[in-house]
Amino acid sequence: MSTATLDKPGSGSQQDASPYITVVFRIRRFNPEVSDEATWQDFQVEIDPKERVLDGLHKIKWDLDGSLTFRRSCAHGICGSDAMRINGKNRLACKTLIKDINPHKPITVEPIKGLTVLKDLVVDMDPFFQAYRDVMPFLITKGNEPTRERLQSAEDRERFDDTTKCILCAACTSSCPVFWNDGQYFGPAAIVNAHRFIFDSRDEAGEQRLEILNDKDGVWRCRTTFNCTDACPRGIEVTKAIQEVKRALITRRF
Amino acid sequence: MKIHKYDTVIVGAGGAGMRAAIEATKRSRTAVLTKLYPTRSHTGAAQGGMAAALANVEEDNWEWHTFDTVKGGDYLVDQDAAEILAKEAIDAVLDLEKMGLPFNRTKDGTIDQRRFGGHSRNHGEAPVRRSCYAADRTGHMILQTLYQNCVKEGVEFFNEFYVLDQLITEVDGVKKSAGVVAYELATGEIHVFQAKSVIYASGGTGKFFKVTSNAHTLTGDGQAACFRRGLPLEDMEFFQFHPTGIWRMGILLTEGARGEGGILRNKDGERFMEKYAPVMKDLASRDVVSRSIYTEIREGRGCGPEGDHVYLDLTHLPPEQLDAKLPDITEFARTYLGIEPYTDPIPIQPTAHYAMGGIPTNVQGEVLADNDTVVPGLYAAGEVACVSVHGANRLGTNSLLDINVFGRRAGIAAAEYAQKADYVELPENPAEFVAQQVEQLRNSTGSERVAELRRELQETMDANVMVFRTEQTIKTAVEKIAELRERYKNVSVQDKGKRFNTDLLEAIELGNLLDLAEVMAVSALARKESRGGHYREDYPNRDDVNFMRHTMAYREVDSDGKDSIRLDYKPVVQTRYQPMERKY
Numbered sequence A: 001m002s003t004a005t006l007d008k009p010g011s012g013s014q015q016d017a018s019p020y021i022t023v024v025f026r027i028r029r030f031n032p033e034v035s036d037e038a039t040w041q042d043f044q045v046e047i048d049p050k051e052r053v054l055d056g057l058h059k060i061k062w063d064l065d066g067s068l069t070f071r072r073s074c075a076h077g078i079c080g081s082d083a084m085r086i087n088g089k090n091r092l093a094c095k096t097l098i099k100d101i102n103p104h105k106p107i108t109v110e111p112i113k114g115l116t117v118l119k120d121l122v123v124d125m126d127p128f129f130q131a132y133r134d135v136m137p138f139l140i141t142k143g144n145e146p147t148r149e150r151l152q153s154a155e156d157r158e159r160f161d162d163t164t165k166c167i168l169c170a171a172c173t174s175s176c177p178v179f180w181n182d183g184q185y186f187g188p189a190a191i192v193n194a195h196r197f198i199f200d201s202r203d204e205a206g207e208q209r210l211e212i213l214n215d216k217d218g219v220w221r222c223r224t225t226f227n228c229t230d231a232c233p234r235g236i237e238v239t240k241a242i243q244e245v246k247r248a249l250i251t252r253r254f
Numbered sequence B: 001m002k003i004h005k006y007d008t009v010i011v012g013a014g015g016a017g018m019r020a021a022i023e024a025t026k027r028s029r030t031a032v033l034t035k036l037y038p039t040r041s042h043t044g045a046a047q048g049g050m051a052a053a054l055a056n057v058e059e060d061n062w063e064w065h066t067f068d069t070v071k072g073g074d075y076l077v078d079q080d081a082a083e084i085l086a087k088e089a090i091d092a093v094l095d096l097e098k099m100g101l102p103f104n105r106t107k108d109g110t111i112d113q114r115r116f117g118g119h120s121r122n123h124g125e126a127p128v129r130r131s132c133y134a135a136d137r138t139g140h141m142i143l144q145t146l147y148q149n150c151v152k153e154g155v156e157f158f159n160e161f162y163v164l165d166q167l168i169t170e171v172d173g174v175k176k177s178a179g180v181v182a183y184e185l186a187t188g189e190i191h192v193f194q195a196k197s198v199i200y201a202s203g204g205t206g207k208f209f210k211v212t213s214n215a216h217t218l219t220g221d222g223q224a225a226c227f228r229r230g231l232p233l234e235d236m237e238f239f240q241f242h243p244t245g246i247w248r249m250g251i252l253l254t255e256g257a258r259g260e261g262g263i264l265r266n267k268d269g270e271r272f273m274e275k276y277a278p279v280m281k282d283l284a285s286r287d288v289v290s291r292s293i294y295t296e297i298r299e300g301r302g303c304g305p306e307g308d309h310v311y312l313d314l315t316h317l318p319p320e321q322l323d324a325k326l327p328d329i330t331e332f333a334r335t336y337l338g339i340e341p342y343t344d345p346i347p348i349q350p351t352a353h354y355a356m357g358g359i360p361t362n363v364q365g366e367v368l369a370d371n372d373t374v375v376p377g378l379y380a381a382g383e384v385a386c387v388s389v390h391g392a393n394r395l396g397t398n399s400l401l402d403i404n405v406f407g408r409r410a411g412i413a414a415a416e417y418a419q420k421a422d423y424v425e426l427p428e429n430p431a432e433f434v435a436q437q438v439e440q441l442r443n444s445t446g447s448e449r450v451a452e453l454r455r456e457l458q459e460t461m462d463a464n465v466m467v468f469r470t471e472q473t474i475k476t477a478v479e480k481i482a483e484l485r486e487r488y489k490n491v492s493v494q495d496k497g498k499r500f501n502t503d504l505l506e507a508i509e510l511g512n513l514l515d516l517a518e519v520m521a522v523s524a525l526a527r528k529e530s531r532g533g534h535y536r537e538d539y540p541n542r543d544d545v546n547f548m549r550h551t552m553a554y555r556e557v558d559s560d561g562k563d564s565i566r567l568d569y570k571p572v573v574q575t576r577y578q579p580m581e582r583k584y
């Protein structure tokens, strides 16, 4: 891997004639209408290395093989549609530039792990969203509603800022070895979203959420491998959030 | 084919659809059909904020907000609707806060507010802080919060269901909505949803442009489905080009960047907006700023070897401020351009952003069949609709507001209608149109490729009906679109399967884009004036005598099956404000 030269920003090489290079995408294909077996298929694409992996997949789909199937929408890392395993690591295809992942070797693209593959890069997201729904991901308050907004200090707001960034892409959960081995585990994304409410000063159901996460399939399954934090395209400190939930369970302070 | 029966069916689960769903679910048996998982909707991409005259940080009131909205829309706004928008804004923001939305806070713990283009104190005196925000991911937080509340209310979603046809039955000479037909992505199965009321909340159409801030999935499916069934589309020539898209990619960099103090500069480093808008400068309304950028570029003051962009300069702002207020967009610059915004200006160009036009509705969200007749049981809200609160040019932060105010209104109105209405009989063979469309595309052996036609469409739209338009460029577009629509009949797909056939759906989406591009171009050709987002170099002035009116476009099909577009016009509702020249 180490011999390839990557573009260094500002190195002045931008002026060179054609920016295009030939890249091989090695894609995990699966279509149960055709065969029960998944296979690898290579595609050669002419592409500017400053483009996204998603651009490469589009070139394949639009110009070479229309049957290649993947989800995508926003194309800039905001909707969470296109988490996939790229060169063995979970990333968003739309947030990964080709130049940053060694384009001189075949780029492998596979579906995220731990969720049932339905076709090519498309997996069944329902169990993932079910775990999310199970942590009661909504503000719960008691008593009468104020007429104006609830007050919250800037510091209290900051307390849970990190976990509000989650786009539910599943990159974290599907990079977690515990989740691969046991799909019952809530998984990091659900815990991140519980954290978002447990540490929101306006919320009054922290205890209930903690009880849910105290379950045998809850936070205690986490083995702190940090895969989730590495995978998160939003830069959320996922492992730290899980640790904070664990600590809150012990101290009952949050 | 499966048949389902619901009181209320909502098409789309973005901000408008989910805001409607929260209301409708409490009042009627409701299903939400959405081609994306709800949290994937493009509302999540909105960055800057949501306008409301909360007056948390400085004096403000809803009347000033109404005025700015009307002026921003170059007086093509229906003023009764704009009043409702500005008045109900305050509760709309407070409702979201109560639902849990984590707004940024002031020192006192109230919702913080910041400046945004076109929003002013006392009718244009100076910029005002009216935009409520959550860093630069306000749309993300709105989408998440609404989804969370849908989970709480137990809203029933049909995810990855593509609505492809609107069912209309004539009862005693009145066109009524009977339901919709949807295609299930996972299985390829066709579903008919019979419903007493239907709400379209299916978002914009930006994908007919190449450089756009819109998602790949914003293909105007709802507009196209209604239009095909003989319903009008209003003001489709008005499309907003946002000044600051990332050069060549179109990814949006929020106007909030300029609200925080960012400055636009040309290749000489000059703050050129001072010339074009002495008071509001970089925060003049979007159409004004976009034209100014292109004027700089055309006059040779653009940046880069090709002189085809200008800079958004944030380098004078403290890094802490950028981190706290604009973390996402600074990261976009780093990720996609390899640029550090602390130290380097960001190359930008205008990007196709927002459809002001759409399915005409009244202020209850009821869809209009012509200038005054409503279609019983049919509603629309959000970017798909045209109320019209945005007129010829939408102000920043007014769309997140629109989807909440009119999403809520449509949700309530549709559910209340469903409570007392009966089901309208389905047309005979309700799935026929969709079944044929799908079969034809699947079996076609034609030589045309979807991607190629789409590329040609996007190129012609960018070249001919973007920021500057003339009779000639629009005619070029009209001819090209006609050619592409002809070639589209010969399009084929490679994926012939049933499961997750996105190849097929992209073909259908392209058909919608082609239909809507034609409406846009034909409407633009007829509007021989310049107003808001529609700028005709051959008619550079606003013409209130002839064009102070909404365009209403209808699909006509003659006896040979040949289709054409008929244009009609609808008066603008004026209440308190007389049209004035628009200066910033």
Ligand SMILES: Cc1cc2nc3c(=O)[nH]c(=O)nc-3n(C[C@H](O)[C@H](O)[C@H](O)COP(=O)(O)OP(=O)(O)OC[C@H]3O[C@@H](n4cnc5c(N)ncnc54)[C@H](O)[C@@H]3O)c2cc1C
Pocket (backbone or CB within 6 Å): B011, B012, B013, B014, B015, B016, B017, B033, B034, B035, B036, B037, B038, B041, B042, B043, B044, B045, B046, B047, B048, B049, B050, B051, B138, B139, B161, B162, B163, B164, B201, B202, B203, B204, B213, B214, B215, B218, B221, B222, B252, B254, B353, B354, B381, B382, B383, B384, B396, B397, B398, B399, B400, B401, B403
């Ligand atoms: C990058 C960006 C930044 C923006 N920033 C701001 C801002 O700061 N402030 C502001 O006020 N406005 C902003 N806007 C505008 C605003 O975000 C949008 O106009 C608004 O969110 C649209 O919401 P919507 O609910 O109408 O549509 P969307 O959120 O686009 O949702 C459309 C829904 O319809 C569904 N759908 C589409 N077609 C079908 C079909 N055929 N069948 C079934 N379902 C379908 C989709 O699945 C989706 O759920 C921004 C827009 C963009 C692109």
Ligand code: SF4
Pocket (backbone or CB within 6 Å): A165, A166, A167, A168, A169, A170, A171, A172, A173, A188, A189, A192, A231, A232, A233, A234, A235, A236, A238
């Ligand atoms: S925490 Fe990060 S990786 Fe996990 S779902 Fe959320 S955004 Fe994706």
Ligand code: FES
Pocket (backbone or CB within 6 Å): A071, A072, A073, A074, A075, A076, A077, A078, A079, A080, A081, A082, A083, A092, A093, A094, A095
């Ligand atoms: S396509 Fe939206 S996150 Fe990648």
